Amino acid sequence: MLTRRHAIALAAALSLASVVPAAAQSVTLRSADIHPDGYPTVEAVKYFGEVVSQKTNGRIKVQVFNSGQLGQEKDTIEQTRFGVIDLNRVNTAPFNNLIPETAVLGLPFLFRSVDHMYKVVDGPLGEEIAKAFEPHGLIVLGFFDSGARSIYNSKKPIKTLEDMKGMKIRVQQSDLFIAMINALGANATPMPFGELYSALQTGLVDGAENNYPSYESVKHYEVAKYYSLTEHSMAPEVFVMSKRSWDKLTPADQAIFKDAGKQATLKMRELWAKRDADAKAVVIKGGALINEVDKKPFIDAMKPVYDKFVTSDKMKSLVERIRATQ
Structure with missing residues (x-):
């Protein structure tokens, strides 16, 4: 990972952010994503x-580097904070340790539905959470859909908590997701998304958890065919801009970026709905075995997770207001 000094030096050398406001000369900003070309998040940022x-x-252009070309999410977050990367599409989970408010969005079984999640992130609560990014050098331009995440593995269908015991499940590099999987009786194994296929193939891990499009796009269904509908998390993705790059924009350009972010968010959600349905069909055709789960025992097992991560009055208030959102 880049040190602060090296990141700043590299940012200065690239000078991408430093030239945006100065004149009408053309500039190309770099945007990072770990997903492959054609994925809804990638296409939405292209649309942005x-x-x-x-x-x-044509004065400002955006080049999207997909498939982790600029690094895995944890690394690109640091580079975006320091202006080495201008824009970044990331799941909220890797921000949990840095920005506690984002941990609320990933709490298991908090959102009742995707529509409920939209109402939260598109309203005053979303604005409140977005503001928490700014002290860390990031401007939120939109909350993208990430679908419902479920557990998949190479061993057997997960139907009960007993089925989870002892399984090695890959999670994002987030303390919250580690605690959640451990609370279900499995052994959480954090690792970058890009390393997961081989880890499943070699048995380094037994399974992972994600949505249908992610499960399909990198062909995890080939090496982990059991997909169990726990639907434990609907944490949104977040599309952010480096504050260093943002501060170099004129107020007029900032308004353009904000509006483009809203349009890209709507575009992403439209693309996501279709991709989610298409991905489900592809994995079923490819041999994935999908099963329902009795969620109540899974929900009940989450009390220690809430006790551990929802500790401050601010976070408790956020949880209560999210649950109260109709």
Whole structure:
């Protein structure tokens, strides 16, 4: 990982952010994503770039580096904070240790539905959480859908808590997700997403947890065919911009970026709904075995997770207000 000094030096050398506001010269901003080309998040950020380019008459362009070309999420977050990368699409989970408010969004079984999640992140609560990013050098341009995450593995269908015992389950590099999987009786194994296929293939881990499009896009169903509908998390993705890059924009360009972020969010959700249905069909055709889960015991097992992570009055208030959102 880049040290602070090296990140700042590299940012200065690249000078991407430093030239945006100065004149009408053309500049290309770099955006990172770990997902492959064609994935809804990647296509939505491309759309964002089209809107920005159109509204600035081609003065500002966006180049999307997909498939982890600029690094895994944990590394690209640091680079974005220091302005080495201008834009970044990341799951909220890797931010949990840095920005406690994001941990609330990933709490298991908190959102009743995708629509409930939209109402939360698109309203005052979403604005409140977005503001918590700014002291850490990031500006939120949109909350993308991440679908419902479920557990999949190479051994057997997960139907009860007993089935989880002793299984090695890959999780994101987040204390919250580690605690959640451990609370279910499995052994949480944090690792970068890009390393997961081989880990499943070699038996380094037994399974993982994610949504249908992620499960399908990197062909995890080939090496872990049991997909169990725990639907334990609906944590959104977040599309952020480096505050160093943002501060170099004129107020007029900032308004363009904010509007483009909203348009890209709607585009992503539209693309996501179709991709989710298509991905489910692909994995079933590819041999995935999908089963329902009695969720109540899984929900009941989450009390220690809430006790551990929802400790401050601020976080307790966020949870209560999210649950109260209709």
